[in-house]
Amino acid sequence: MISDPIQAGMAGAAFALILGALYLFVSGGSSSVGEQVRDMLTPTLRALRDTSSLSRSELADRTVLLGSALVLSSAVTRLSIIDLGIAIVLYRSRPSIKKATKQEQPLMAIAGFFSTDMIVGVYTPMLLALLMLGDVAVALGLSTVVVALCWPPGGAGHLSGEWRPAWVNA
16 A cells, blocks of 8 residues: 555646646647647557558447447446446547547647647646556546547648649549
8 A cells, every 4th residue: 555645646647647647738838739649649650551442430439439438348347427428429439539530620729729738738738646645447448538539631642742633543
């Protein structure tokens, strides 16, 4: 078991991380944090993406479905109504995440609207706080939202390179 001073320190650090996430959101720094997290995850996700024939939005949908199942299993094993609520919210957010990963709109992000990098930048410190509090199942479930928003475009059968009209390679 963890001693009381260590547990109190972990709770204090988790609270500081949550306040830091709120500060990043309000100050606009969450976009740069989200971009850094996305850059770290991209090589691994690209390797997985290249072996799949699924679209980016289908991969994101299945990733969030997995996260919802993880949180639901935590709710059942711990008999937690909060975990059940989080599982339901994750499941209900699947269409929005699928839509967000179908096509990003960089102009809306520049104008200050929500971008996927902003969401990833807010979720990442909160995930670390959940891990520090020992809520591993919920942290893993919510981390699937981060992974879902970080799936790179491309994949099997996708050719990257310069744009050409459709009739050139027909």
